Amino acid sequence: MVKIIDQRHLPFDFVIEELSTVKGIVSAIKDMHLRGAPLIGVAAAYGVYFAALDTPDDVRFDSHVYDAGELLKTARPTAVNLSWAVDIQLENLTKGKSKSDKIEILLDQAHKLAAEDIERCRNIGKSGLPLIENIAQGKNGEPVNILTHCNAGWLACVDYGTATSPIYMAHDQGIHVHVWVDETRPRNQGARLTAWELQEHGVPHTVITDNTGGHLMQNNKVDLVFVGTDRTARNGDVANKIGTYLKALAAFDNNIPFYVAAPSSSIDWDCHDGLNCIEIEKRDADEVKYVEGSINNRISRVLIAPIESDAINYAFDVTPSRLVTGLITERGICQAIEKSMLNLFPEFR
């Protein structure tokens, strides 16, 4: 059994959900009880383990687990961490001899993936911290203003977060940081999750609509942009939450560094051209036509458009590498180009 925070209730309620079946993990990913590329990967790894544990006696063990892995991969299409983690698990099936051996290996591997994710995020913090420190030096105690989109915080990972990791580290070292939090429609992961995380950690922040970042950048109110990634292509193109591309354009137009916190688990080395090879998830149009929030501490949703109007809901977009100042990885910062990425990760040459 794993315990997750059912993020659908945040920031209004803190609900722990217990999951112990692959089916439970699949719906938790699909319906976004949990989300965030790194966390999806780790959850899926446990999902494979649950499938193994639940294999009926009259069914071939390996093929049952393979099928479960394929099912997990279809839960959401864009974040590569999902198939990456499932594939690592499925390779384990060739390692153990008995069924019980394999089950033990799968559990160990899931634990290991969770631990490694924490370590990667911590190291992303270390890699990104100097970017904030350098700007802080020229600020005479004025806050370093960092804009972020969606939630690439610890809620999206196991701990620390990706884009937030250097921010927490800087804050904990006494550097004055302030975060502009894009609300991130349609599901408002920025307003609901990132703002909550920052609030809990005591990091000064201001929630803004997704429309606002450009204006702030034009008026020297943003020093850095940090975002996460759901899939980074070998050419440095970055798929992330819908709207990221617009912020990258604005950062480029205003000479503001735009960094993507990219753990290696989110790099798809087989994708050579992000703009053309990454599948963009299309979700229910009702997420656009209705906005969910709280009325007197009860989660409710309001209709914000004519009921007859069509709506469409693309969940991600792709930011071309030319707009990305750098990728912050667990091994350091590199340019968003293949050659520079391979310098840090030569094993993928």
Place this chain on the structure above:
Amino acid sequence: MVKIIDQRHLPFDFVIEELSTVKGIVSAIKDMHLRGAPLIGVAAAYGVYFAALDTPDDVRFDSHVYDAGELLKTARPTAVNLSWAVDIQLENLTKGKSKSDKIEILLDQAHKLAAEDIERCRNIGKSGLPLIENIAQGKNGEPVNILTHCNAGWLACVDYGTATSPIYMAHDQGIHVHVWVDETRPRNQGARLTAWELQEHGVPHTVITDNTGGHLMQNNKVDLVFVGTDRTARNGDVANKIGTYLKALAAFDNNIPFYVAAPSSSIDWDCHDGLNCIEIEKRDADEVKYVEGSINNRISRVLIAPIESDAINYAFDVTPSRLVTGLITERGICQAIEKSMLNLFPEFR
């Protein structure tokens, strides 16, 4: 007495409000019962008339009306149509001789401004229509996809709208148009007003989050962008609803024509540098932290962020002229540069 549509109830309810005092007009503008740069101008013109009508006997008529004009101008700072219309009215005070003369002139002028606004919008339609026709020719019956932000429709004017005027005209001529409607947070004028207008008129449209336009443009799903303007500077910079700048960047990055429907009443010939001279309205942060919509046909609002989190609410941004393909005016299309604008409006040389 004037009748307005109290737009705060749309698209869920159609409420007519009767206004007959300058105070009523000021709050209707401030609290956005009515909004849209051209409509604000016309409403303010009637406001000056109401002030004149209501002048107490023991008060100097002219100075009472001047004071009312100044009050009207402060209702909202960004749309220039407001001060433009008020100034036209205040000049009238020098024309009439008696109090009753002046009141009659003010009423006539308000009617004239309303009629001229309709005419300007109709002519913007004529000016912009060929842009749609040209694209339609290459489309073999496939729809011409036009993206718009906020509401620059007839609800924002007296009739036709600015950005929507060419769209309605094209649709009425049997050209297959389809409109991408940015929801336009925080007040969702796109989802609530533009979608409603288009729905009522039978124009195919799809509501999208403000984050989505860039992705659509990258994927050849947008042929044209049409937006309105609250203040166009002499150098072609355009203040419009917050987020317009981000769409202009995306259009530029994808070689998509980005046109601003700019009636001459929205051009501030005294402002030589839009990025530096246009005051950007800051509204209540609660418009960001709460989203208003309908639950079972009752307007309600949901909290979408931690109650403790700060939020900030800039209502407009400025799109630099370099990103504007052209201005669609009532006298034709010009480039967003002073020289070209003055060719159409030589009286401001």
